[in-house]
Structures are given as structure tokens and as C-alpha cells.
Amino acid sequence: MYATNYHRASSVEDAVKLASSSDEAKYISGGQTLLPTMKQRLAAPSDLVDLRHVSDMKGISVDGGKIRIGAATTHAEVASSPDVASACPGLAHLAGHIGDPHVRHLGTIGGSIANNDPAADYPAGLMALGATIVTNTRSISADEFFTGMFETALEDGELIVAVEISAPASCGYAKFPNPASRYAMAGVFVARQGDGSVRLAVTGAGSDGVFRHAGMEQALASDFSPGALDGIGVDDSELLSDIHASSAYRANLVKVMAKRAVSAAG
Amino acid sequence: MANVSMTVNGRTVSGHCEDRTLLVQFIRENLGLTGTHVGCDTSQCGACVVHVDGKAVKSCTMLAAQADGSEVMTIEGLASGGELHPVQAAFREHHGLQCGFCTPGMIMSAVDIINRHGGQLDEQTVRAELEGNICRCTGYHNIVKAILDAASKMGDSAKVAAE
Numbered sequence: 475m476y477a478t479n480y481h482r483a484s485s486v487e488d489a490v491k492l493a494s495s496s497d498e499a500k501y502i503s504g505g506q507t508l509l510p511t512m513k514q515r516l517a518a519p520s521d522l523v524d525l526r527h528v529s530d531m532k533g534i535s536v537d538g539g540k541i542r543i544g545a546a547t548t549h550a551e552v553a554s555s556p557d558v559a560s561a562c563p564g565l566a567h568l569a570g571h572i573g574d575p576h577v578r579h580l581g582t583i584g585g586s587i588a589n590n591d592p593a594a595d596y597p598a599g600l601m602a603l604g605a606t607i608v609t610n611t612r613s614i615s616a617d618e619f620f621t622g623m624f625e626t627a628l629e630d631g632e633l634i635v636a637v638e639i640s641a642p643a644s645c646g647y648a649k650f651p652n653p654a655s656r657y658a659m660a661g662v663f664v665a666r667q668g669d670g671s672v673r674l675a676v677t678g679a680g681s682d683g684v685f686r687h688a689g690m691e692q693a694l695a696s697d698f699s700p701g702a703l704d705g706i707g708v709d710d711s712e713l714l715s716d717i718h719a720s721s722a723y724r725a726n727l728v729k730v731m732a733k734r735a736v737s738a739a740g
Numbered sequence: 741m742a743n744v745s746m747t748v749n750g751r752t753v754s755g756h757c758e759d760r761t762l763l764v765q766f767i768r769e770n771l772g773l774t775g776t777h778v779g780c781d782t783s784q785c786g787a788c789v790v791h792v793d794g795k796a797v798k799s800c801t802m803l804a805a806q807a808d809g810s811e812v813m814t815i816e817g818l819a820s821g822g823e824l825h826p827v828q829a830a831f832r833e834h835h836g837l838q839c840g841f842c843t844p845g846m847i848m849s850a851v852d853i854i855n856r857h858g859g860q861l862d863e864q865t866v867r868a869e870l871e872g873n874i875c876r877c878t879g880y881h882n883i884v885k886a887i888l889d890a891a892s893k894m895g896d897s898a899k900v901a902a903e
């Protein structure tokens with residue numbers, strides 16, 4: 475790891491100010507991706523601005539059907555929150571299966587989505603749930619937020635403060651984890667709203683990161699059952715192909731995981 | 741450079757280190773507590789697991805500066821006086837180790853698992869919870885047995901005490 479300067483932010487404003495005082499600063503929350511990346515010298519921020527002590531960015535609140543999750547809330551906290559479990563059980567399940575218990579004690583929702591790893595779990599959940607990403611300057615819909623592999627709509631220095639979700643009528647998540655890394659080789663989150671509309675998002679498989687599958691969404695809107703997906707094909711031309719799985723294999727996995735997600739949603 | 745102070749195994753310690761110093765380096769090199777191991781340094785093996793503010797974390801994937809002001813517990817802090825912690829005793833009893841390299845991390849993870857689940861542990865839960873800990877020797881079987889036995893001996897009081 476190259477040398478860096480550590481700063482501890484006390485508030486959102488403080489964090490933004492600290493980050494703006496250097497060209498090469500990065501925010502660090504759980505650091506479960508950033509620190510390994512720095513150790514490999516694939517990232518070399520001159521300054522790190524620690525967000526773990528910004529109280530405005532922590533915690534979960536539910537107001538009616540609205541769930542607000544602070545960006546610095548850990549995966550373990552989301553997974554064990556009774557509020558999330560009752561309002562959005564698929565998301566609690568998703569958070570409880572990221573990495574391993576130690577990683578979940580530190581890694582945060584804001585860090586995960588800001589990084590937008592093409593095999594991370596949260597991007598699929600937030601896209602299928604039609605979440606809103608709240609930053610220090612604006613609100614961004616999940617559809618606009620995730621712009622490609624490791625790419626988001628965030629501007630330089632812009633800081634995610636919270637994520638807001640409207641509780642769906644039902645939702646579910648299923649992933650096929652890579653047995654070594656536990657990242658998704660294919661992960662599918664499905665959410666059905668009270669009006670019967672369905673959003674379904676896929677992680678781990680797309681060569682440009684998380685994506686929605688319109689064909690499956692339509693099929694599930696008229697019949698919300700695993701069988702409704704029988705006739706739907708998944709085009710493998712835009713899917714990842716690597717030593718772990720070919721694109722054709724992933725295409726099949728996407729369908730299998732989609733069916734399991736629908737069953738989990740019930 | 742960072743001035744770091746924290747409570748380690750109940751003792752207040754402070755030290756001077758580079759900002760990039762990992763918590764595990766600080767524990768091993770500054771404090772001389774070499775029970776916490778580094779197996780991979782890439783966040784995979786769990787040999788470096790310690791508790792920070794009561795939660796199991798990989799100390800190779802946290803900066804010492806991030807832990808400034810925290811309470812840290814390492815394997816050296818588990819036994820009280822000459823008496824092994826029930827999880828340590830169960831690992832010995834059930835032969836839950838061979839070379840012993842993974843053991844400090846396994847035991848710190850096991851204590852964290854029991855803190856969170858109490859005595860109501862089943863084999864499947866233990867195996868799933870050990871996802872972040874790799875052992876190249878034992879095949880895990882006796883590790884799982886040891887954790888289940890320790891959990892049932894510690895009972896639900898373990899969970900209550902931790903909360």
C-alpha cells in the first residue's frame with residue numbers, strides 16, 4: 475500500500491470539505507473493497523476521509539412504507555434489522571449474504587453502491603426496488619445512478635448520504651455465489667409493487683454491470699410465478715465470460731436465479 | 741503519521757504509526773501481540789480476525805487509525821488468568837486444530853458467532869458462519885464440533901452477556 479493521509483470526518487459537510495482539500499482523496503467507509511484495492515496498489519488515494527463516525531449517515535428508519543438506510547450502515551446492521559426484515563425481507567436476505575460475517579461487520583451499503591462492482595449484490599437490490607440514492611447535493615434514481623461497470627452518476631467529491639426505498643408488496647433475492655470469492659456469478663432481485671408491476675435486476679452476469687430484464691418483468695407482471703419465466707430466453711451476447719463461467723452458462727444461471735427469487739418472494 | 745490509542749484486551753495502549761498501518765500490523769508489531777496471524781493479507785482467510793467494539797473483523801482489512809478510540813480484543817485477551825475460555829477449551833478437547841495457524845481467527849470468529857446466536861446453534865449455521873475462515877488442515881469437522889460444544893456449554897447466557 476502506498477502512503478496515505480487518514481482523516482476522520484465528523485459530519486457530512488466536514489467529509490465533503492476534507493475530500494475537496496485534495497485532488498486524490500477518497501471516502502472510506504467499511505473499506506472492505508478499498509483497502510484490498512490499495513494493498514494491491516490498484517488505488518493510491520493521497521487522503522482517506524473516514525465516514526464511519528458520521529452519525530447522520532448511520533442507521534435505519536421506517537416511516538410508513540418508506541425505508542431510509544444511512545449510507546454508512548453496515549451489511550450486518552441491514553441484515554439484522556427487524557424493520558428491514560418486515561418491510562423488505564429480500565433486502566435483509568441480500569445483505570446477510572454479502573461476503574462473510576467479518577466483511578458484513580464493516581462493509582456498508584453506501585460503499586457497495588458507490589463502487590458498483592459488477593458482481594456486488596446491492597446494485598441489483600436497489601435497482602429492482604427502484605430505490606432513490608440521496609447524496610449531499612441531490613437525489614438520484616437507481617436507474618440513473620448505476621451507469622456501467624464500476625461507474626456511477628456520482629460527481630467528483632459527491633457523497634452518498636442515504637438510500638431510500640418504498641416497501642414493495644413482495645420481493646426476493648437469489649444468487650449463485652462464486653465458491654471462492656462469494657461474489658455473485660449471477661444474482662437476481664425481483665420486486666413486485668402493490669399495482670402488480672414488477673422490476674427485476676441482475677448482478678454478476680452483465681458485462682456492463684447491473685441490468686434490468688424487460689422480458690422477465692413483463693412475464694412476471696401478468697403471472698408472478700417461477701413458471702412464467704419458462705419461455706423467456708436470456709440473451710448471452712452482453713453477458714460476462716471468464717474462467718468461472720461462460721456467458722451461456724451465466725445466461726442459464728440468470729434464469730434459474732430469477733425463478734428462485736420469485737419463489738422466495740412468494 | 742498517526743497517534744493511535746485504543747483499548748486492547750482491557751488495557752489502554754497508544755502508539756505512533758503511519759496512517760497506512762493495518763490494524764493487524766499495529767497489534768503484532770507495535771504491541772507485540774503475535775497471536776493474531778496473517779494468512780493471506782487479502783481479506784480471505786480470517787486468520788487475522790479480532791473483535792473491534794465487540795464485532796469480529798479482519799484486522800488485515802482495517803487501518804490502525806480507523807480503530808483509534810475503539811475497544812479491541814485479540815486471542816490473548818480471551819483466557820482469564822490461567823483458565824482457558826470455553827471456546828479455547830472446546831478446541832483442545834475436540835482436536836479442533838492441527839497446525840494451529842488458523843486457530844486464533846477461528847476462535848475469535850467462534851466467540852463472535854456464539855455472541856450473536858447464543859447456545860441455539862446448529863451445524864449448518866456454524867458452517868455458514870465460518871465462510872470467512874479458511875483452514876488448510878482439519879477439514880473443518882472438529883472445528884465445527886468444538887464450536888457446537890462450546891455454544892451448548894456457554895448456553896444462552898453467552899448471548900445475553902454480550903448484549
Ligand code: FES
Nearest residue numbers: 779780781786800
Ligand atoms: S490475513 Fe486477514 S483475512 Fe487473511
Ligand code: FES
Nearest residue numbers: 838842875876877
Ligand atoms: S489447523 Fe492448520 S490451518 Fe487450520
